[in-house]
Amino acid sequence: MKQIKNRLLCLLVLVLVGCSTAIQSTAEHEALDAQAKWALLPITNNTDTPQAGLSAEAMVEHLLHRQGITELLHYPAALSRDSLFEPTERKVTEEAQKWAREQGVRFAVVGSVEEWRYKVGIDGEPAVGVTLKVLDLSNGRLVWSASGAKSGWSREALSAVAQTLLGNLLASMRLTVSKPGN
Secondary structure (H helix, E strand, O other), X not given: OHHHHHHHHHHHHHHHXXXXXXXXXXXXXXXXXXXXXEEEEEEEEOOOOOOHHHHHHHHHHHHHHHOOOOOEEEOOHHHOOOOOOOOOOOOOXXXXXXXXXXXXXXXXXXXXXXXXXXXXXXXXXXXXXXXXXXXXXXXXXXXEEEEEEEEOOOOOOHHHHHHHHHHHHHHOOOXXXXXXXX
């Protein structure tokens, strides 16, 4: 009897795990200096959801601070084209990178949102898909990138699914703290 209960419990766990999807990939990269000057640049909204890029930016900014990046600039609002009335793709990445270089920024975080919605249907599950990149503005090299997608339960908040996915992606970024004199 106990064996049957254990097998049923295992089966239930497998079924429940199958209801939530998370796909993540990360490029191999070098360790990045957390004490360097960083900037959060526009995250492009490639969805039909107004301001999805701005929502992702707010979460990424918090998560970067939580990881120990203290000198983080945010691009000027004048460079943002993501608005409730004009949900178009951002076309200002080059301008934002130029602004960041003028500020003496070493690392720039950019990205895109591919999905940010509740799925249509009886359950209305939240679904998020994002790509994040870190550029070394001193030489223009891509030094880190990650992409992922996650769906949640029907009663789960979209922001909770997004926060979890973004946190997992950014946790894969290796950071170092440079010592004075280095």
